[in-house]
Amino acid sequence: MEHDLFISHASEDKDALVRPLAEKLKSFTLDVWYDEYSLSVGDSLSASIDKGLKLSSFGVVILSPSFFAKPWPEYEFRSLVALESGRAKRIIPVWFNVERDDVLNFSPHLADKVAVITSGKKLAAIALEIMRVVHPKKISTLARALAARIQAQSNTELVDVRELQQSPLREPLSQDQLRRVRLIHESLFEVYPISWEKIAGNFQRDAQEFRERELRSWEHIAGTYSGIKRRHNLSRAESQHLFQVLLRSSLGTLEGVTQEAPAWVIEALDDFHRRLPNAKD
Template sequence: MSSTRYDLFISHASEDKEEFIRPLATFLMQLGMKVWYDEHSLTIGDSLSASIDKGLQESNYGLIILSPSFLSKPWPEYEFRSLLTLETGARKRILPVWYHVDREEVMRFSPHLADRYAFDATGKDPLLTAFEALRVAKPTAYAELYRRHAAEKLSVPLEKLASNPILGPPLTQPQLRRIRFIREALMDVFPQSWNETVTSFRRDTPQHREGEIEVWECIAGTYLRISRKFTLGRKKRQALFKILIHDTLGSSIPDGPDQPTWVRAAAAEFRSTLPNE
């Protein structure tokens, strides 16, 4: 939606702000999401109702934190009803999160909402809710998490997902064979167990999985070719891996005349089209 300014609108009760909402909003912004959140999006003198309506209109998704306090207040319910009216057809905009509530309590509030899949955040680190919101609202950015982790460009600990993985359906055998090549090719610069590697790809939404495998195949292929062609030592191999990862995240490989030959060769190799003959 080109008219939107925010990825996410957080609808919540003020009683939950200190313990859950504030750290959740911080993690979401660290993950690169544009968040409408009253502490950051309202200024002195703003009309509260007008600002909330504008935030709802300008957000791709509404993250509703369903808690006992939320379910008992009229103002959060107003936000929910407003979000509900903005949903059209198959366009999902409401992302429900259960926080110290169960299905029976949500059912009394809204049978429609109780019938939706919700992330249960009760007793969990707010970071896990942030990861799940990113997975749904910005799946491409979520797929990049593994690469950002490999490039040490992640401001939040990806290891948090290890204890509470949100996994999609199993990978196909052809996909597993390709992932095995990637893992073996990069083992000396990015050592991971087989289970860790498979889990990282299973976290991606199915529609983004194939593209992410292709990105890693390009990284692995160029890494093998350049490191062998120039007989790179360990430090240069590590540097090569990092610049390839950074290129996939938007930081192009430097290829000016002042760069080492192997770096310029890596840039040319990574951007080339393989001959089909």
């Protein structure tokens, strides 16, 4: 697939929700396609969505008063539901300024589908709810992605990743996991100064199947960071740059490093990607 998702919507909703939602999803590292899916009178809803699904893993449909005001024939909505017959969920309805009765009166087919409801929610919460369906693995890497973005903007005071607080807490961490988080927190605090409650909460928001992998990623970043900083006595600015390099490398978003880069950067990347001695796996 070329895109994680596309957004199908009435053109009247672009400014109020669609553009901000698309930008928020993009900031959460999702590949979003939406400009070509601003629907106008005379467009075929099912044909547009069918085309979008050929190029995207998921389709988000914004159901709103403006969307309902368009003269969609009932067969379009039956076609919309039929697109998912016999396959995994790929269409995500988003209710924008509408309630269940509005959707039910307009199309019982759409009312039966589990939807993302925007009423009373912040934009980040809506985006995270969509992201949990579209790409749950990326939810677990979001703390690293947001921290890397903040570092790239040369923000010397790393803010906590507040947008992650919109995601619900899951099962509590074990005592062993909490001890590992404590080592990560203490090792990186000077360049990632968020509170203990927030960093532990970030890990608790990870789904169980991704939590261990994310803990290992952060442990690897913290171990490499501590070793390089100790061996090279880095300044605060250099330490922040080192953290950014390691974050981006862990995400696979670091561009090639030239030989003109500081020796400690080249050493850090070599250390980060080298297999540790005495490893059994």
